[in-house]
Amino acid sequence: MKTIQAFNLPSREVYGNWKLPMVEIFETIEGEGMGQGFPTVFVRSFHCNLRCKWCDTTYSFAPAKPVFEATIDEIIEKISAFSSKRICFTGGEPLIHREKSAALIKAMAELDHIVDIHIETNGAIDLTPFSRLRESDPYLMKKMRFIMDYKLAASGETHKMIANNFDLLKSKDEIKFVIGTEEDFEQTKQVLKRNHKEGQVLLSPVWETMKPRHLVELVLNEPLPNAKISMQLHKVIWDPNQRGV
Numbered sequence: 348m349k350t351i352q353a354f355n356l357p358s359r360e361v362y363g364n365w366k367l368p369m370v371e372i373f374e375t376i377e378g379e380g381m382g383q384g385f386p387t388v389f390v391r392s393f394h395c396n397l398r399c400k401w402c403d404t405t406y407s408f409a410p411a412k413p414v415f416e417a418t419i420d421e422i423i424e425k426i427s428a429f430s431s432k433r434i435c436f437t438g439g440e441p442l443i444h445r446e447k448s449a450a451l452i453k454a455m456a457e458l459d460h461i462v463d464i465h466i467e468t469n470g471a472i473d474l475t476p477f478s479r480l481r482e483s484d485p486y487l488m489k490k491m492r493f494i495m496d497y498k499l500a501a502s503g504e505t506h507k508m509i510a511n512n513f514d515l516l517k518s519k520d521e522i523k524f525v526i527g528t529e530e531d532f533e534q535t536k537q538v539l540k541r542n543h544k545e546g547q548v549l550l551s552p553v554w555e556t557m558k559p560r561h562l563v564e565l566v567l568n569e570p571l572p573n574a575k576i577s578m579q580l581h582k583v584i585w586d587p588n589q590r591g592v
């Protein structure tokens with residue numbers, strides 16, 4: 348069966364010149380999820396379609412301004428200056444730039460030394476064309492993973508979640524629930540029961556409002572034996588408000 352193309356991308360010579368509004372590109376260790384602890388290059392683009400109450404990256408959307416603009420070729424050059432084999436494409440919402448997001452992901456996957464590109468998407472972007480993009484290319488199949496958030500009630504944005512995205516996830520993808528309250532934990536159980544098929548479930552406490560040990564108690568008491576508690580390691584290692592780490 349012929350795969351339906353996700354986006355009609357032009358040649359690399361053309362899309363290499365496409366520009367994206369950016370916040371930062373830096374190397375650190377991945378602080379969250381299954382890739383936690385691995386040296387990783389972070390590519391943070393500007394703009395977000397949500398305004399979560401507990402957002403810790405408000406500098407990645409208006410009224411803040413992009414820090415710089417860069418072409419896809421320039422972003423790839425910056426990534427290549429680091430030795431990390433893993434990329435976290437984050438934001439803001441990294442998939443909000445549509446064709447440009449897709450083209451950047453494709454260009455990242457063409458880097459020989461890169462083994463993993465994980466995309467921190469917020470659950471309010473339809474993943475259908477990006478899932479097709481992944482299936483259209485063997486490099487992307489091997490390297491591209493979604494870390495999909497499911498925003499809960501305490502975020503104020505739960506009504507924007509696209510439940511059908513769950514059908515597109517594979518076992519190597521991750522689904523992150525950021526839990527601010529006990530009600531959020533109750534909602535997580537309902538959402539999982541209704542929608543979850545494949546993908547590692549991550550439960551992450553809101554830094555300011557949910558004591559990690561309380562979340563552990565909730566998970567063990569339930570029980571949720573396949574859920575993984577994911578603490579933000581970078582907030583333990585560095586000051587929780589420090590940028591670029």
Ligand SMILES: Nc1nc2[nH]cc(C(=O)O)c2c(=O)[nH]1
Nearest residue numbers: 376377378379437467581592
């Ligand atoms: N170290 C580190 N790990 C992270 N994982 C996800 C991050 C994000 O901001 O999306 C992040 C971040 O900002 N820093």
Ligand code: SF4
Nearest residue numbers: 395397399402439469
């Ligand atoms: S989706 Fe992410 S970047 Fe956007 S407002 Fe929510 S937490 Fe912040």
Ligand SMILES: [Mg+2]
Nearest residue numbers: 403404437581
């Ligand atoms: Mg962060």
